[in-house]
Amino acid sequence: MQNQIPDLNEIIATVKRIAPFIHRTPVLCNQTIDRISGAKIFFKCENFQKMGAFKMRGASNAVAQITDAQKSKGVTTHSSGNFAQALALAARNFGIKAFIVMPENAPDTKRQAVLDYGAQVITCASTQKAREEKVEEVIAKTGAIFIHPYNDYRVIAGQATAAKELLEDVNDLDFILAPVGGGGLISGTALATTYLSPKTKVIAAEPSNADDAYRSIKAGEILPSINPDTIADGLRTSLGDKTFPIIQKFVHQIICVEEQEIIYAMKLIWERMKIIVEPSGVVPLAVVLKNHELFSGKKIGIILSGGNLDLTKLPF
């Protein structure tokens, strides 16, 4: 296992390693959203990624690096949804078994997708503790290798490749924004940006109803997410001991938004861009729309992290 913060060479190696398993996703713009925000926004469309989210990058990079002996036992993780699907599909791509622990409040669409990718789903209560205990059970029973959904340098290096592509496609961004849940995407985004475009400020976008990252950075220590109740279901997780220091060092600011602001941003993207982005993915746009004084007139990259959600339970 990779045991240090990924450097530029490691991210470049990751790009090559995962290329057969992921899409290079498009970057889209929208005139109306630019007019409303007063900024020039470049949307990196990870909702069009394989299995519908950036998580495929990190999962593929982790599975690609486990040993053949480990592969024979299969892999396991806990996830509210997107990493579950990503690990299931990555495992299928390598012809190995996957045992996925999912909280009982995960969207049905995501649970079904995991099953469709041929993985075994094990349901648990929706707390961090319940997830971790259930994974321990699975490991004891199957010998499967645990792949953490974000607190793993291989996963972080994989997630970094989305920002790397965006920075190759668009020069001179003033800001790059990504949502923060457990911190895998924002850590990877911050590392790639620091290495490739050091003048670009990295902003983490977080729901106020799951503001553990905001509180943790303020406190200087990891504070867990307590009963997070946000529509952005991918962002209910807490930071890990690998993502927290990266965020401390390389992320310029964490900005929070309310539920209604997330829903407004989601409707705006759906109506104007005609693309489907899940609530977690629109949180950065909500941050930009809320903070005109900071973002007006700026050139901004936003990572639309995913597009998986239950279409029968929309907030509008």
Add this chain to the structure above:
Amino acid sequence: MQNQIPDLNEIIATVKRIAPFIHRTPVLCNQTIDRISGAKIFFKCENFQKMGAFKMRGASNAVAQITDAQKSKGVTTHSSGNFAQALALAARNFGIKAFIVMPENAPDTKRQAVLDYGAQVITCASTQKAREEKVEEVIAKTGAIFIHPYNDYRVIAGQATAAKELLEDVNDLDFILAPVGGGGLISGTALATTYLSPKTKVIAAEPSNADDAYRSIKAGEILPSINPDTIADGLRTSLGDKTFPIIQKFVHQIICVEEQEIIYAMKLIWERMKIIVEPSGVVPLAVVLKNHELFSGKKIGIILSGGNLDLTKLPF
């Protein structure tokens, strides 16, 4: 006014005429939908067109060709929604007034968009007769020039440019499918395909609940749509005396689908492609999914006609 069926030169001239006002839209594919359908499908994404539908092509071509004297009076039309928006935006692009007659059951989102483009909206009952009478009133009052939403060779030439682009991007299609309402898009599609790829069969896709085109072709005369009640709100209109003969001569077959089949196709596109397509736009995919024996193993182009709908009134 152009008074004959557009030939290839006219369509080429149209491409040049409307280029400043439209997007060249992307062509997307989806592995899962290919697997389910057994075909290889190329989706021409007119949902990403300016104002969200192919109608912008025909409206721009018509407005570009009216005289300066006519421009001073403005333009008018009747439309359930997308042509209304298209004419409103085309009029704004040319700095002229637009008076748009909309049936009372048009989606709110479409009505609001027309207002946002600066046009005046006049509401009428949702019958063909009521629409036509109201437009006559508007013309009498304002002197505005009537632009028919589909029964106009300039509009048909504009709509033909979508298929022309698709045929340039993808060679050797076995079939090309477009929805049929009033017949503007399918007429343009059939003309472009006949000129540019004569071996490709043109199929019109129609809701069974608004099957006037199917019945008209069978009867050999235009039979109007009687109280059409379909979720595909853009396809409730009846054929015109310009579109009917083109369809008779150049469209290979009209195939109908049921409401539940339309909804299934819509959900499949939303979930798998992460793009928003309105019910009218997915009718061709519903046709492909329903007719495996005809389409299995074939290379198929589908025009996803638009992406405008009321997100608060989804069928799933």
